Amino acid sequence: MSTLPSTNPYEDPESARLYDAENSGREDVEFYRRLARKLRGTAARGADAPFTVLDIGCGTGVLCVDLAADGHRVLGVDPAGAMLEIARTRPGGERVTWILGSADAAPEAEADLAVMTGHAAQQIVPADAWHALLASAHRALRPGGVLAFESRDPRRRPWEHWTPESTRGDFPHPDGGVFTSWVELLAVDESGADGVVETHRGITEREGSARRSAEETLIFRPLEVLRADLEAAGFAVEQVHGDWSGGPVTDATAELILLGRRA
Numbered sequence: 001m002s003t004l005p006s007t008n009p010y011e012d013p014e015s016a017r018l019y020d021a022e023n024s025g026r027e028d029v030e031f032y033r034r035l036a037r038k039l040r041g042t043a044a045r046g047a048d049a050p051f052t053v054l055d056i057g058c059g060t061g062v063l064c065v066d067l068a069a070d071g072h073r074v075l076g077v078d079p080a081g082a083m084l085e086i087a088r089t090r091p092g093g094e095r096v097t098w099i100l101g102s103a104d105a106a107p108e109a110e111a112d113l114a115v116m117t118g119h120a121a122q123q124i125v126p127a128d129a130w131h132a133l134l135a136s137a138h139r140a141l142r143p144g145g146v147l148a149f150e151s152r153d154p155r156r157r158p159w160e161h162w163t164p165e166s167t168r169g170d171f172p173h174p175d176g177g178v179f180t181s182w183v184e185l186l187a188v189d190e191s192g193a194d195g196v197v198e199t200h201r202g203i204t205e206r207e208g209s210a211r212r213s214a215e216e217t218l219i220f221r222p223l224e225v226l227r228a229d230l231e232a233a234g235f236a237v238e239q240v241h242g243d244w245s246g247g248p249v250t251d252a253t254a255e256l257i258l259l260g261r262r263a
């Protein structure tokens with residue numbers, strides 16, 4: 001069995017096909033659906049304007065189609081064509097406007113809510129790219145619109161648990177049978193002022209096929225950095241939650257879920 005060279009997991013069609021199987025049973029989708037329903041009642045938009053949600057880094061579009069089924073106008077943007085192809089062809093995908101690109105490709109001042117889910121915010125590692133993304137999200141929102149996203153809390157040091165043994169799992173393959181996946185930690189850099197930067201390799205294996213591997217680098221920004229970055233981009237941070245039931249951030253919670261309002 002050969003090992004394929006590293007690929008960007010979101011650009012590779014075969015890896016993109018496995019994404020939903022590896023990411024089922026999520027709690028975040030219901031959190032963001034509830035948030036959209038709640039904001040829809042209070043959004044300051046014209047009487048005829050639909051409540052519009054922009055999903056930045058929408059991936060395979062799981063949340064987008066649910067939001068569209070809830071009656072919102074939904075724009076899903078993602079720079080990875082392989083992920084967007086799965087999103088487009090998902091049942092209900094015809095109700096969503098799909099845009100190949102990032103937040104800067106979204107129309108100006110149309111969104112009432114912009115979201116970044118599946119820890120997509122942690123993939124934008126260089127500080128200038130992160131600040132540019134927040135500026136684009138701000139531009140895409142109507143005045144009074146809300147940006148909501150989550151990032152893993154670095155105080156919990158989750159990368160220390162990302163060993164092959166603790167991450168190994170079997171999942172149904174879209175073509176039948178199962179595939180196995182696991183993660184190998186490659187590097188951790190704790191020297192940066194903006195947060196801990198971690199690189200890991202995700203590996204998938206299926207009987208009779210070549211083993212596939214792809215490297216991914218994530219940044220774990222502390223809450224104070226996320227707050228300051230949002231404020232610098234023109235958002236008022238209105239809520240911070242530590243879990244998907246909307247509880248506060250504590251020493252025991254794993255997520256930093258932030259809601260910032262465009263002034």
Ligand SMILES: C[S@@+](CC[C@H](N)C(=O)[O-])C[C@H]1O[C@@H](n2cnc3c(N)ncnc32)[C@H](O)[C@@H]1O
Nearest residue numbers: 010056057058059079080083102117118120123
């Ligand atoms: C972990 S996936 C999350 C996908 C989806 N939001 C979810 O919750 O399942 C991260 C996604 O972010 C996208 N992404 C990476 N860099 C991005 C950027 N600069 N702007 C927008 N999306 C980006 C990737 O292509 C990928 O589809």
